[in-house]
Amino acid sequence: MLPDRKMYPLLTRPSHRSGPKPLPVVIIGNGPSGICLSYLLSGYTPYFKRESLHPNPILQKKLEEAPEVSILDQDLDYLSEGLQGRSDSPVALLFDALQRPDTDWGGTAESVLRWRHEPSRAIPHLVLGRNAPGGAWHSIEGSMVTLSRGEWMGLPDLPFKEWLKQKRRGLRNNRATAEDIAQYYQHYVVKKGLQKNFRCGTVVTSVRKVSAGSISSHTQRDLQENSGSLWNSSEQSTEIFQVDGFFKTVEGDKEPFSIYAENVVLATGTYDSPTWLGVKGENLSYVHHQLSALEEAVKNNSIGIMSDPVLVVGAGLTAADAILFAHHCNIPVIHVFRRRVSDPGLIFNQLPKMMYPEYHKVHQMMKEQTAACAGPYECYISLPEHHVLSFGKDRKCIIQDKNGCQKAYKISMALVLTGSNPNLSFLPNNGIDLAMASDQPVNPKRNPIDVDPFSHECTQEKGLYALGPLAGDNFVRFVQGGALAAASSLLRKANKNPP
Numbered sequence: 001m002l003p004d005r006k007m008y009p010l011l012t013r014p015s016h017r018s019g020p021k022p023l024p025v026v027i028i029g030n031g032p033s034g035i036c037l038s039y040l041l042s043g044y045t046p047y048f049k050r051e052s053l054h055p056n057p058i059l060q061k062k063l064e065e066a067p068e069v070s071i072l073d074q075d076l077d078y079l080s081e082g083l084q085g086r087s088d089s090p091v092a093l094l095f096d097a098l099q100r101p102d103t104d105w106g107g108t109a110e111s112v113l114r115w116r117h118e119p120s121r122a123i124p125h126l127v128l129g130r131n132a133p134g135g136a137w138h139s140i141e142g143s144m145v146t147l148s149r150g151e152w153m154g155l156p157d158l159p160f161k162e163w164l165k166q167k168r169r170g171l172r173n174n175r176a177t178a179e180d181i182a183q184y185y186q187h188y189v190v191k192k193g194l195q196k197n198f199r200c201g202t203v204v205t206s207v208r209k210v211s212a213g214s215i216s217s218h219t220q221r222d223l224q225e226n227s228g229s230l231w232n233s234s235e236q237s238t239e240i241f242q243v244d245g246f247f248k249t250v251e252g253d254k255e256p257f258s259i260y261a262e263n264v265v266l267a268t269g270t271y272d273s274p275t276w277l278g279v280k281g282e283n284l285s286y287v288h289h290q291l292s293a294l295e296e297a298v299k300n301n302s303i304g305i306m307s308d309p310v311l312v313v314g315a316g317l318t319a320a321d322a323i324l325f326a327h328h329c330n331i332p333v334i335h336v337f338r339r340r341v342s343d344p345g346l347i348f349n350q351l352p353k354m355m356y357p358e359y360h361k362v363h364q365m366m367k368e369q370t371a372a373c374a375g376p377y378e379c380y381i382s383l384p385e386h387h388v389l390s391f392g393k394d395r396k397c398i399i400q401d402k403n404g405c406q407k408a409y410k411i412s413m414a415l416v417l418t419g420s421n422p423n424l425s426f427l428p429n430n431g432i433d434l435a436m437a438s439d440q441p442v443n444p445k446r447n448p449i450d451v452d453p454f455s456h457e458c459t460q461e462k463g464l465y466a467l468g469p470l471a472g473d474n475f476v477r478f479v480q481g482g483a484l485a486a487a488s489s490l491l492r493k494a495n496k497n498p499p
Contacts, residue, residue, distance in 0.1 A: 022240045022260035023124060025490060028204050029267035030129025033467035033479045035185060036155055037265060038194050040487035043122035044115055046071045052112035055102045072488045076454045090453055092473055092481030115157045123494055128202040134185035153181050153476050155188050204245040204426045207264055212240050265465040265486060270444050273423045277416055281391030287414045291322050294415055298329055307412040309334045311397055313388055314417040316347055320362040322415050332379040334409055336386045336399055341367045422470055434460050448472035455489035456482045
């Protein structure tokens, strides 16, 4: 479904104009990373609140050294030095520490930032996204509860808890539903007046470098209503980016567009392309790679209590959500995963039991209900250290254990939920050349895009930036640090930093 055309403009219809100018910044992806960066590029500027007292005395001392200088204009390397936390990104830890000073220790200290709107520092930009602002949050089952605490899902200067209170609701076990999060992100864009920068219903098909001199007024298609640029870069680039794609009209047609940009920010996340096992029969109609397939099957009564078991492959939170959903509907499950149940790398061994009781229950089931030793849970069998060899047309699945023993199981459907990869097909070589290991596909956990930690500019391609999961930050509370780093870098390029 396309978003409201008035609230979130679709790309304007192509028009020709003489003397085309490239846009300063195009952001691909309108999830939390893209929204946060748009906020910072719209002139919203963070400063240290003079009366604040940060619980980290070293950071407090550094912040007191130049309270009149925006955080965006300070040395992010210096400010973030020595900070520790649940992210490997120093600027992510810094921005999180400024917005939520002691949240990891259960504290409720207020943000030490005050925000000023300084329109003269705004940089013209466009944010391109397939859905309404919020990105993949609109594709997740609305009743699903977030892994992170609800307040950690909030964006700068509009606490999520406050927004939820206005809806006369509170957080369930300190967590929020996906539907609430998606609505909050849409509200944030409107509340902060960012919607003029957002173009929804767009699909990017190509991003490539071209010579700046090759743009002619006959090929430029202007997609910005007001193209008077405030961009005053002292370095006139000889190469710029050409961003091609199409936007979906209300009538359902696809209209092509081309934009030229001096800088492109990749903020597409990783929800697009589920991981496949690469085994025989995986393309059969009963094998699925998204949880929504199970929800749909239950809804249309094609699966129920009397069905053959559903095979769930994977040991992450999406697999756990599938097991909980099936358990709630009394649907039998065979659960296959490669790791040991006690493996410290297993996500369940990293979650506090009190905060995540439902995931702790799944972990218990995985431990106590193996095929070798029947436990107290009906309609569920756990097969740790097993993997799928093949799927047959007769709905029989061959599974092998760590010793090489094989067994066939008759199933009603299979859910392969082993994670997802970013879809970077619009980049040359699928973006592989940008990754840390440049001979392997980009993967948020094992092989993110290689970026400068204090600017988030790609080390292999100047002018190209990567945020969020693409750069290795998988939690909303930490992706915002990447936006801070990128905004700081782009402001320096634009000479919009005060002397």
